[in-house]
Every structure is written in C-alpha cells, then in structure tokens.
Amino acid sequence: MFDATRPAHAPTDHPKVKMGRVGVLIANLGTPDDYTYWPMRRYLNEFLSDKRVIDYPAWKWQPILQAIILTKRPFSSGAAYKSIWNHDKGESPLMSITKDQTAKLRAALVERYGDNVMVDFCMRYGNPSTRSKVRQMVAEGCDRILFFPLYPQYAGATTATANDQFFRALMEETWQPSARTVPAYFDEPAYIDALAQSVERAYAAMDQQPDVLVCSYHGMPERYLMQGDPYHCQCAKTTRLLRERLGWDESRIVSTFQSRFGPEEWLKPYTVEHVAELARQGKKNIAVIAPAFSADCIETLEEINEEIRESFEHAGGETFTYIPCLNDEDAHIGALAKVVEDNLRGWLD
Template sequence: MTQPASDATCPAHAPKNHPAIPREKIGVLLANLGTPDATDYWSMRRYLNEFLSDRRVIDYAPWKWQLLLQLIILTKRPFTSGKAYKSIWNEELDESPLMTITRDQTGALRTALTAEYGDDIMVDFCMRYGNPSTKSKVREMTEAGCTRILFFPLYPQYAGATSGTANDQFFRALMDETRQPAARTVQPYFDHPEYIDALARSIETAYAGDINPEILIVSYHGMPKRYLMQGDPYHCQCQKTTRLLKERLGWTDTQITTTFQSVFGPEEWLQPYTVKEVARLAKEDGKRRIAVVAPAFSADCIETLEEINEEIRESFEHAGGEEFTYIPCLNDSPAHIEALAHVIRENLQGWASRS
C-alpha cells in the first residue's frame, strides 16, 4: 500500500476513514534520452531494445524490423555499444555521464526554483529509456500531491524521435493515474535568447583559451532526410540555432558551419555528415584547426564524449587536421541553468507566482 506524503492530511469535513490528501504542489519533470544501467551485455541489450523498438525512432514495419533487431542487431551491438560506454563511464558513481549531469542539472534547478516559488514546487527528472522511468516519476509526483505537472524534454530543437517520443511516454504515464494532474509540455527552445546567449558564452570562453580554430563545426544529431520531408521541423530549427548563434557571436559564414552526426542504417540522412565534413575540411580546404560544438545535446553523453571526441576527432586528424577542440555541452553551467530556469518560469505563468 502506498504511504501518504509526509504533509498529507484529511480534509476538514471528511469521514474518519477518508484517505489523507497531500498538500497540492506543482511538479516540474525534466526528461532526457536515457542511459543503460551498466555496460554489460544484458544491460546494454535491455536499453537498446527499448530504444530501437520505439516507432518514433525506427518507423520500419515492426514485422520486418523486429526480426532484424532481435536476431541480428541485438546479438552484436550490445558488445560494441558497451565498449563505447565503458570508455566514458563515470566509474566513481558507476553510471553514465548523462545520468550524472542530468542529476546535477536537476539539483541546480531545484535550488533555483525553490528559492523563487517555495516548497510548493517539486523538481525531478526522468529518462525516456531506462531508469528512472517516466512512469515512475509521474507516479511519485502525483503521490506527493502534484496536481499540475510541467513536462520539460531537454531537447532545444524538436524532433519526433526526441521531444515527440518523450511527450508520448509522459502522456502514457498519465493514463495510469487515478487522479490525473493537469499537464503542460515545454515547447522547443532552439531560438530562446537565453539559450543562444549561453551557447555563445561557452564558445567565447573556449576561444579565449589557448586555441585558435579556423572554423567552428556546429554538429547536431542526425535523422533520416525522409523525416524532414514528412514535416519534422528539426532540420529547420537546427539551422536557425546556428544562424542566431552566428549573429550573437558577430561572425561571418566562413567561421561557422552546420553538420549532422550519428548516421544509422542505409537510407540518406540529413547532410553534411559531421564525420565526413571534418575530413573534407582538412583534405580539400586545408583546415588544420577546428572546433566542434553540439547544441542539440543539453548534456554530454555517448554521442559527444565518444562519437565527437573520439570518432570524429580521428576522422579529422587522419585527413591531416592538427588541432581538434571539442567544446563541451552546456551541462550544469550557471548560464545554462539560468536559461532553463527562464524557460520554466515562462511556462509556469498562470500556475505559480514567484515569492
């Protein structure tokens, strides 16, 4: 039997056997992609199975895709993915960097929002795949007395395979609640001034150090080009983020370019591909010094720490490049936390008043 929240009380005129009701609160639930629980074969297989079985991620006919996934892909890929995760694993906490950073972001936002709104706000995080699950965190919030939940997918640019599937899972979790809370989802914040400024400041800080890149590669996670043609706004939002970033930095087109990484499967994806473009810049354009930043990721993860900082770096250096600088994600930097808090404040209007 579920234990009542510590501040739960019975209504004044309720009968003696009426269940205690917790004080009403507003929940702010952050959501990120997810992470395996460990790097061993079975942990990786469970995680990859959940991820790659999502029809928002892979939309091939299930009868065809599941046969390929279960019999071929999931017999081999857990080994290679596990090896990649091991290379970046937070050994001290025995978890992935994405888990560590998302928890730190949540803690910083909890502190900031509690200072503004008081104890009537509850801030937590969930993962679309793996743990902590969206369903478990929605349940915790409703049991704690959250009658309103603001759901915040931590993806600046909207894509069906990221923000869309995170929202789907949130709505599915609400279906299991006896008393459904009122719900809001945060719109993509790819052009929010606070976000653009935080990005620009992170780049300015990196460039103020002992580096002198000839061009900045703004690398976004890729998706099949077919999704763009079907109406997904991700590509356009990525391009606008780069344009606004360029304008904020006061740069020219020759100083910055947009690319896409993480290609999977045989069909054409959004181009240019980061791994090929960095090699082309070195071979054809003679670039010897580049920097790479990944604005689509709110926290460093396997795609940035392993793919960019290892695979893409190797592609550039193998083609003749000499200096490769990876500029970390915004993570839990003060400027990023303030930008996220600003977005949350805007979305809480009409629900909560700052103290």
C-alpha cells in the same frame, strides 16, 4: 516537507491527502544501467523498438533487431560506454550530469517558488523511468506537472517520444494531474547566450583561434524532414542565432549532422565526412560544439571526441577542440529556469 491535508469542504472523516504542488519533471534520452552485455541489450532493445526512432513495420524490423543487431551491437556499444563510463559513481556521464542539472534547477526553482514546486528527472529509455517519476510526483501531491524534455530543437524521435511516454504514464493515474509540456527552446535568448558564452570561454583559452566552428547536431533520416519534422529548420536557426550573438560572418561557422544509422539518406552534411573535407580544404584548426545535446553523453564524449576527431586528424587536420555541452553550467541552468518559469505562468506566478 509538504504535508497532507484534508480537501476543502470534505467531511471530517475524509482521509488527508497531499495535493496542491506543481511538479517539474525534466527528461532526457536515457542510459543503460551498465555497459555489460545484458544491460546494454535491454537498453538498446527499448530504444530501437521505439516506432518514433525506427518507423519500419514491426514484421520487417523486429526480426533484424532481435536476431542480428541485438546479438552484436551490445558488445560494440558497451565498449564505447566503458570508455566514457563514470567508474567512481558506477553510472554513465549522462546520468551524473542530469543529476547535477536537476539539483541546481531544483535549488533555483525552490528559491523562487518554495515548497510548492517539486523538481525531478526521468529518462525516456532505461531508469529512472517516466512512469515511476510521474507516480512519485502524484503521490507527493503534485496535481499539476510540467514535463520538460531537455531537447532544445524539436524532433519526433526525441521530444515527441518523450512526451508520448509521459502521456502513457498519465493514463495509469486514477486521478490525473493537469499537464503541460515544454516546447522546443532552440531560439530562447538565454539558451543562445549560454551557448555563446561556452564558445567564448573555449576560444579565450586557445593559443590559436579555430578556422571553423562546427555545430554538430544529431542526425535523422531526410524522409522525416519531408514528412514535416521541424528539426532541421530549428537546428539551422540555432546556428544562425549563435553566429549573430558571437558577431561572426558565415564563413566561421557551419551546421553538420552526426550519428547516421541504417541505409537511408540522412540530413547532410555528415559531421564525420565534413570535418575531413575541412581538413583537406586547409582548415587545419577546428572546434566542434553539439547544440542539440543538453548534456554530454555517448554521442559527444565518444563519437565526437573520438570518432569524428579521428576522421579530421586522418585527413590532415592538426588541432581539434571539442567544446563540452552546457551541462550544469550556471548560464545553462539559468536558461532552463527561465524556460520553466515562462511555462509555469498561471500555475505559479
């Protein structure tokens, strides 16, 4: 336990306070508390009301969201969540995996830094909230917090909005801790190596090698790229570094983008269409990996492994292999710990 002490040079009657610790707060997108209508509606309302996610003017977007989308989508999204729900634990797979990641990362960092570091997690949308975890860390004596959004590639709709919420939480603290945010780690060698190891393990277990490895990244409107968001470029570099680490030529791997929403043009090629085109081209055996996701979630377990798989098979594809996210694999935890250690320099050495 980290005990409260009297601040240096304080009078003897000064109350003891907890201070001197470093908090490491990892953050992911979030999850509904349940797949039934009202929890789904609350979650979707928070998510789709975020101006970083949908940047249309509120006067135009909110009537559509509240009157149309949120009356129907909680049912369809709830059914999708129910199909992947961790019923034993009463939570989504993203929640279960994030808890496991946090426990392993905590063990690795405490082994190195001892009780000087406190490791926990929060969600941008839903629970546990960023605000509640910042409050807890400050109460437990963290006068420095390293905030770590678990998105390898930076995007305004993921990394930036997570950081926004962290800064909002800091605004509520009377005595603000010092703060750092972890930058994108899309080209971190340990992360690339962890991805490559997951591919090598999957391929070693197959009777027939896939014709193509599809790196399916979460999509975004093309307009965001034109406005200066680096996400597309960072995704392309991740794929290239993975290919080079595997020692493959360019014909064996491709980048695509999934989860299109709304009427705008999004980053291309679209995964759901491209896998069908691969099947029509005679690429009957493919594998799909999702390098933009640090943990399996609705977009991987339901969208990739069901909707995108179905598109491939309906177009004549024969063997579809989904390679799981890195989740709490030891190589992944080692990569995350390396990123944390690099960003703690000067605070904890």
